[in-house]
Amino acid sequence: MPMKIAVFGTGVVGQVMAEKLSSLGHEVMIGTRDVKGALAKTAPDNFGRPGFADWYKAHTAIRLGTYAETAAFGSFLVNASSGNGSLALLEQAGEANLSGKVMLDIANPLDFSKGMPPSLFICNTDSLGEQIQRAHPSLKVVKSLNTMNAQIMVNPSLIPGDHNVFVCGNDADAKSRVKEVLKSFGWKEKSIIDLGDISTARGTEQLLPIWIRLWGALKNPMFNFHIATA
């Protein structure tokens, strides 16, 4: 069923999510702090990807707005922002535009300020997912997809064989809605592991330290975690 979907964040995760959701027939608006600034980004990013302005021109079905406009537009929200900007953007989005909605939260609390590899600016006894949920109790936060490369998020068949995606959240209906979106991306029911309430996001966000080191060891970001069982 087509939805109006708000994607927060104009980086690679936001672009990939917006493209995929749009291709599946949803109406998509992508949200940014600074619309003019985003439209001025013509230089390629650090990974050699085209600037946001060029990407946006090439995706005419996707709208662009401020965080507040985008949140107001969407009946389903996706947080694809950098973790260190997530709380501020939701503040800008405005409580009235968030209240009662489901938000798929893909952000990770990566701290690049102390050099590479990044550490986490929240971990162990708290998580970004929980901080977002506490700051916005009326928002139904579901942490998912944050444990893999963006291309794999929306196209799990890029990795052959079984591999998993985790969902964490307090609201069962919200998790069901996120699972439907995951299935529309190609995730099989049996590959989706519901870890429990939003505090279990501590587990998935703390996968990032090994994810980053596996990227280094394997020299390739195209991998995912599979939970092999007896």
Place this chain on the structure above:
Amino acid sequence: MPMKIAVFGTGVVGQVMAEKLSSLGHEVMIGTRDVKGALAKTAPDNFGRPGFADWYKAHTAIRLGTYAETAAFGSFLVNASSGNGSLALLEQAGEANLSGKVMLDIANPLDFSKGMPPSLFICNTDSLGEQIQRAHPSLKVVKSLNTMNAQIMVNPSLIPGDHNVFVCGNDADAKSRVKEVLKSFGWKEKSIIDLGDISTARGTEQLLPIWIRLWGALKNPMFNFHIATA
């Protein structure tokens, strides 16, 4: 090639490691803080396993000693203790008994003091593996096997299909010696992922938060991480 192996810790991980290494023909001594106390443990543990005294009686080829005696005995060391006791036991083992030796470090910095599920008492910008290595620069610390149930550590075929074990350490020769031990347990060369130096133990120790929650979600500890690649 049979070795003299010191296993620190009389809990389930220590018992399973000592049993397996002994069955492979190594001479094994298991180390404890308090030999008399260990031999007085006849009550089953929280998991219903027989007390250490009964286990020890049933494994006549395995010796028992203080940490210092055990470290002096072993040419290859295994830290199978609780993470919160690891630094103290190595202190008791004595620098002269550790110097120049390889130690397979299986301990995790689990903090049970704040209730369940446990958090980590070291994480993010440091790890227990690094703390042990810094405290004993002449010891060759290799973190491995700490990301799975003890039964799987020594019998990877309990989980069908591909799944992985990680090694982290500063010394290439020490990692090779640990890999030989892993292979003797049944780990395939291709299943062993060398993540890099001992700082990469931050990645493997931070798998514990999701490991614990997966145990809850799957209602079974018999699973392991597999890194699925393209």
